[in-house]
Amino acid sequence: MFEAGTSGGIRIEGVTLVRGHRRVFEGLALNLQESRIGLIGDNGAGKSSLFRLISGLDQPQQGRVVAPGRESPGRVGLMFQNPDDQIIFPTVAEELAFSLTAIGETRPAARQRALDFLARRGLAAWAGRAVGELSQGQRQQVCLLALEISEPVTLLLDEPFASLDLPSQARLAAQLDASAQQIIVSTHLLEHVHGFERVLWLDEGRVRADGPGREVCEAYAGYVRERVWADRDRDA
Numbered sequence: 001m002f003e004a005g006t007s008g009g010i011r012i013e014g015v016t017l018v019r020g021h022r023r024v025f026e027g028l029a030l031n032l033q034e035s036r037i038g039l040i041g042d043n044g045a046g047k048s049s050l051f052r053l054i055s056g057l058d059q060p061q062q063g064r065v066v067a068p069g070r071e072s073p074g075r076v077g078l079m080f081q082n083p084d085d086q087i088i089f090p091t092v093a094e095e096l097a098f099s100l101t102a103i104g105e106t107r108p109a110a111r112q113r114a115l116d117f118l119a120r121r122g123l124a125a126w127a128g129r130a131v132g133e134l135s136q137g138q139r140q141q142v143c144l145l146a147l148e149i150s151e152p153v154t155l156l157l158d159e160p161f162a163s164l165d166l167p168s169q170a171r172l173a174a175q176l177d178a179s180a181q182q183i184i185v186s187t188h189l190l191e192h193v194h195g196f197e198r199v200l201w202l203d204e205g206r207v208r209a210d211g212p213g214r215e216v217c218e219a220y221a222g223y224v225r226e227r228v229w230a231d232r233d234r235d236a
């Protein structure tokens, strides 16, 4: 069950989530109110599944998810791991305008706001560009712009650094740093969440560690090192 909250953070209360034949979460409980939260953990740990729950894309079989501002569409924005799962329209301006028509803006007003928004970001030349002709990293940037234009309360970013070159990673990190919204980021690149006030390490659907970014990232990196050494010793 998914409910709109009026204040406080996102609350996940006793959630069980089954995807396919797999029980991804069982009795998961979390209160997510910090302005920057990182999600780390191995492939398949449940990071994307947690985002799907928070954004309302998946409904839990048991428990509930409560998120502030959910009564208005677009209040929680999810940036998918793969931009092609998110982008619908052929041009950048149309994609951005759709974020606004989806929350009730008229088409002409949405188009104008999209053009103004791109111009403010120094990206006026992108307005008419065919999304299909952009690089993977640029398409990811379009996805983020399309979320930001509707000013969600919370941004959920699923591996936003994955396809970016180093300058683009640095630009995105600075952009996120300057953003006023609550941002929850999943990543395998620990340096991007190392300084966050809170990081969750997910391990097979359970929270293995929860605390300041530096501590949790170091604990996870240490655990990974131990596993690599154990594998090497076994194979020797």
Ligand SMILES: Nc1ncnc2c1ncn2[C@@H]1O[C@H](COP(=O)(O)OP(=O)(O)OP(=O)(O)O)[C@@H](O)[C@H]1O
Residues within 6 Å of the ligand: 019, 020, 021, 022, 024, 041, 042, 043, 044, 045, 046, 047, 048, 049, 050
């Ligand atoms: N479409 C799906 N149908 C059924 N099960 C799925 C589906 N997507 C993911 N799962 C399962 O849910 C579990 C959690 O996967 P999830 O994608 O949330 O992990 P993740 O931490 O985001 O992994 P990654 O780092 O690889 O993106 C895995 O066991 C996976 O097999």
